[in-house]
């Protein structure tokens with residue numbers, strides 16, 4: 075496939091090899107280990123610590139990670155306190171005049187979020203999230219090899235893959251059934267497979283400056299997550315990772331006329347001084363160029379190799395959904411791989427990964443780019459004395475993408491009844507459909523418990539299908555999957571307008587696979603047949 079691998083030194087045998095221990099690779103490792111699959115993760119770096127990038131961890135990502143066993147309390151301990159990050163502000167400089175502001179929480183938005191998810195969005199810096207994912211994956215039994223750089227993979231005559239990783243001590247070989255490319259935006263694996271990225275490769279060049287400073291004294295009167303400003307030589311935006319210690323300043327520049335070398339420590343300090351509007355003590359941790367693209371891979375699969383996360387798609391950060399989309403990729407693919415490895419599905423099920431996830435990435439890339447371009451209207455108002463607040467109020471979608479996070483619908487051979495019409499919502503970006511339609515995520519609703527309450531999402535089984543039935547669910551009792559009538563009142567009566575004898579089949583990733591509006595003559599045979607069809611779709615040309 076890539077190059078002939080010379081077998082030397084050690085050989086490691088695993089079911090699945092993952093290249094890249096970023097948030098997506100580590101999520102895959104955790105999910106796969108939970109399914110009993112053996113995994114090894116290669117990571118070129120020596121550890122997880124680096125400059126923070128992502129910080130918005132979406133509701134869906136939190137649902138996935140908590141279900142995978144990382145306690146919500148542990149995740150929230152690492153989140154920025156909301157009092158530090160209540161708004162996005164458009165300013166002359168960090169300490170200068172404020173021209174407009176977007177407050178994250180208002181009563182309507184809070185109500186909408188709480189109704190849609192048990193785990194509302196949090197702000198957790200990637201540099202704080204990755205160690206949690208690493209600890210979770212290792213606790214579950216994943217082997218993570220830092221200082222191991224993927225070099226090449228070749229298919230062996232029996233269909234297994236042999237991959238070689240370079241280390242300081244020499245090469246190590248890994249034998250696996252599958253390889254997951256979670257190796258980021260400049261994915262070596264994607265390049266070697268010759269998979270093209272579709273969409274604009276360079277929307278804007280930025281230099282990302284990570285610095286340590288305590289800016290709380292300057293911002294006590296107006297804390298914020300993002301501070302955006304234009305004009306002057308130091309335009310850009312600040313991201314507050316921790317107001318008292320951790321900041322990133324993203325500064326746009328023209329990479330055709332200016333190189334990374336231009337950004338000397340002295341110039342970077344000058345930029346920060348101008349952008350902050352004050353001379354404060356600070357320590358520069360890193361200065362790294364970053365190309366903002368809006369692209370999705372042409373293909374997500376080459377035989378037994380899959381692209382996930384930034385290797386498959388890269389978006390402008392305007393919306394904060396790059397990593398979150400990648401965590402969704404992992405959640406979609408891992409249960410399918412688990413089923414195939416356990417012999418419960420054929421390899422054609424894996425084709426539905428691209429069928430389901432690529433449209434999500436295309437939508438998210440488009441919306442992130444739209445958000446970026448719409449920022450121009452605010453910037454124009456800022457520089458030309460227009461009504462900045464009016465322009466901010468005209469684009470609430472930029473900072474509120476709950477609908478895209480929780481409301482996407484899958485259509486593929488792994489969904490039965492995907493030809494039914496979509497749920498109707500006012501705004502697909504912000505609003506979450508709460509309906510029982512095949513392809514959508516099972517809606518969240520609280521179920522009463524003796525010791526409190528639990529979400530309907532807790533009824534999902536990560537390694538098997540589950541049948542949720544109505545109040546007269548007994549008619550389904552002989553089906554060959556776990557079934558449960560607990561959710562009937564909340565889901566069937568309030569949301570689904572379904573008869574008490576109806577049933578919904580939910581996949582291991584929490585998406586509705588099929589809805590039975592009536593009880594068939596032989597419920598067990600019908601369920602067996604539906605699951606068989608989902609797990610053994612006809613082989614498309616893409617599958618070897």
Ligand SMILES: Cc1cc2nc3c(=O)[nH]c(=O)nc-3n(C[C@H](O)[C@H](O)[C@H](O)COP(=O)(O)OP(=O)(O)OC[C@H]3O[C@@H](n4cnc5c(N)ncnc54)[C@H](O)[C@@H]3O)c2cc1C
Pocket residue numbers: 093094095096097098099116117118119127128129130131200222223224225256257258259261262282324364382383384385391393394395396397398399400
């Ligand atoms: C300023 C900024 C803000 C952002 N904010 C958000 C946000 O708020 N929310 C959000 O969802 N997203 C955000 N993003 C995007 C987010 O950072 C990425 O989408 C995310 O990091 C992608 O995760 P990943 O695991 O796919 O790839 P990466 O995080 O890039 O990880 C890939 C890993 O693979 C390793 N690797 C590469 N090549 C090899 C090799 N040959 N062998 C072994 N290892 C290799 C790399 O060292 C790296 O550790 C932001 C991005 C930027 C720049």
